[in-house]
Amino acid sequence: MSIIECKNLTKFYGKHRGIENLNLNVKKGEIFGFLGPNGAGKTTTIRTILGFLHKTSGEGSVFGLDISNESMQIRKKIAYLPGELGLYVEMTGRQNLKYLLSLYDVDVEWDKVEQLAKRLNFNMDKKVKELSKGNKQKIGNIMVLAPDVDLYVLDEPTSGLDPLMQMEFYKILRERQEETGATVFLSSHLLPEVEKVADRVGIIRDGTLVEVSTIAELKKLSLKRIEIFTDEPDVIVNQIPEDLIENLMIKESHLDFVCSTTNLPNIFQILSNAKYSDLNITSPALEDIFMRYYSIKQDLEEEKKEEE
Ligand SMILES: Nc1ncnc2c1ncn2[C@@H]1O[C@H](COP(=O)(O)OP(=O)(O)OP(=O)(O)O)[C@@H](O)[C@H]1O
Numbered sequence: 689m690s691i692i693e694c695k696n697l698t699k700f701y702g703k704h705r706g707i708e709n710l711n712l713n714v715k716k717g718e719i720f721g722f723l724g725p726n727g728a729g730k731t732t733t734i735r736t737i738l739g740f741l742h743k744t745s746g747e748g749s750v751f752g753l754d755i756s757n758e759s760m761q762i763r764k765k766i767a768y769l770p771g772e773l774g775l776y777v778e779m780t781g782r783q784n785l786k787y788l789l790s791l792y793d794v795d796v797e798w799d800k801v802e803q804l805a806k807r808l809n810f811n812m813d814k815k816v817k818e819l820s821k822g823n824k825q826k827i828g829n830i831m832v833l834a835p836d837v838d839l840y841v842l843d844e845p846t847s848g849l850d851p852l853m854q855m856e857f858y859k860i861l862r863e864r865q866e867e868t869g870a871t872v873f874l875s876s877h878l879l880p881e882v883e884k885v886a887d888r889v890g891i892i893r894d895g896t897l898v899e900v901s902t903i904a905e906l907k908k909l910s911l912k913r914i915e916i917f918t919d920e921p922d923v924i925v926n927q928i929p930e931d932l933i934e935n936l937m938i939k940e941s942h943l944d945f946v947c948s949t950t951n952l953p954n955i956f957q958i959l960s961n962a963k964y965s966d967l968n969i970t971s972p973a974l975e976d977i978f979m980r981y982y983s984i985k986q987d988l989e990e991e992k993k994e995e996e
Contacts, residue, residue, distance in 0.1 A: 689716045691839055691871045692737060696746035699736045706732035707895040709746065719865055719872040721886030723879060729895040730875040731771050734843050738763060750839070764793045769832035771843040771875075773824075775816045781805075781827050782812035788831045796834045804830045807856055821848035829857055833864065840864075842874045846881060858885040880971050883910075910949040912971065917942050918964035927958050 692714035699706040707729040714720045724730050735741045737748050739759020748755040750762045775784050789796045805812050810826040819827075825848045832840060840861070846854040862885055865872055876882045882889055883903050891899045918924060921943040925936065932954060933945040947955055959967070 690714065690749075691716050692720075692748075692750050692873060694733075694737065694746065694748040697733070697736060697743060697748050698745045699732050699741055700744045705895050706741075707736070707892075710892070710895070710897050712890060712897055713900075714871060714873055716871055717865070717869045718887045719861070719874060719885055721882035721889040722873060722875040722892060723877070723882050723889050724875075724892035725877055728877075728892045730877075730892060731843055732895075733892070734768075734841055734873075734875060738766070738768060738841065765837060766839040766841055767792070767832045767835050767837045768841045769828050769843060769845050771847075773828040773831075775824060775827060777817040778815060780813050780815055781810065781819070781823075784816060784827055785812065785830060785834075788827075789834055792835050794835045794837060801830060801834050804833055804860070807860060808853060822850060822853065825849055826853070833860055836864075836868055836870075838870055840870060840872045840874075842872065844875055844877070846876075854881065855884075861885060911946050912949055912952060912969050913944065913946050914955065915942065915944040915968040915970075916959070916962075916964045917966040918962070920963055924959070924962045924964070927962070928955065 690713050692712060694710050694712040697710045697712070698708050700708075710729070710733060712733070722730055722733070732741065736743050737750055737755050739755055739762065743756060751765060753759075753762050755762065776787070779787075785801055789801070804810075805826075808826045808829060810823060810830065814823075816824060816827070825846070829845060829849075832842060832845070846857055849857060858881075861872060861874075864870060874882065874886065879889075886903060889901055889903060890897050891901070916924060919941055921938045921941070925938060925943060928945075932951045933947045936945040937943065
């Protein structure tokens with residue numbers, strides 16, 4: 689059964705495109721990661737399906753309820769964390785949460801709020817104006833996780849959280865989903881973050897959903913960017929077989945390339961005898977992953993054609 693369904697959903701801000709012909713299907717009980725770079729249309733999609741924005745054309749439903757005419761009923765059944773949550777800065781976290789939770793139609797046990805604050809290591813007695821970005825984000829996280837609802841809609845829920853807290857947030861989310869069978873729609877621009885928790889991932893780019901994929905499929909694309917600072921970049925490059933790396937760039941005292949995570953052990957083996965002063969390993973930007981995704985897909989399609 690579909691919990692969220694969109695057919696050719698389109699939202700223009702005047703002449704400016706937000707999303708165009710977006711097709712989406714989120715199934716009951718799944719954690720769906722909605723992944724896309726900045727400006728791709730994630731927030732527009734969320735705000736349109738929840739009725740905060742009026743669609744320009746197309747159709748959408750949540751729990752089978754129409755997003756244009758029945759958005760009030762939809763919002764009563766969900767917990768939504770907006771990308772930017774308005775908070776009262778002169779009030780404490782506790783006071784803000786008491787107020788925010790009173791807006792839900794469902795009752796929330798305060799004990800649950802205390803437990804969440806403890807797990808997220810959040811001090812509820814500080815005024816919001818004294819809090820860091822990450823700690824402000826925790827108020828939103830607690831607000832959205834406190835009620836038991838059938839659908840959680842989360843717009844970039846972990847921005848500003850440190851990696852430990854991100855992990856804890858997703859752990860709580862996964863536990864909730866397993867206990868109650870709730871559905872989760874989660875937007876992010878970070879693949880490494882979404883792949884830890886989502887069952888399926890939809891990729892949005894330039895206002896349109898370009899791909900829906902399982903995490904297992906996406907994992908095949910798991911890439912690392914490696915930067916090596918050395919006086920002998922050519923010596924190192926000559927030792928690495930060409931087919932292990934991509935996007936190689938060599939400069940005077942530095943080289944950098946991208947390789948698949950599965951090839952990392954081979955690369956480390958080679959580097960164990962190399963002379964370098966520093967090494968950085970990072971996840972490449974989403975755009976690089978898209979490029980690789982499309983080139984792999986193209987290769988596979990061409991191979992298929994050749995076989996036919
Ligand atoms: N109020 C607005 N008026 C005009 N254009 C807008 C408005 N809000 C968003 N847009 C445009 O719509 C497109 C999609 O923006 P949206 O905020 O939905 O993207 P996003 O994927 O959520 O990005 P981010 O991760 O940066 O929040 C962008 O081109 C953006 O400039």
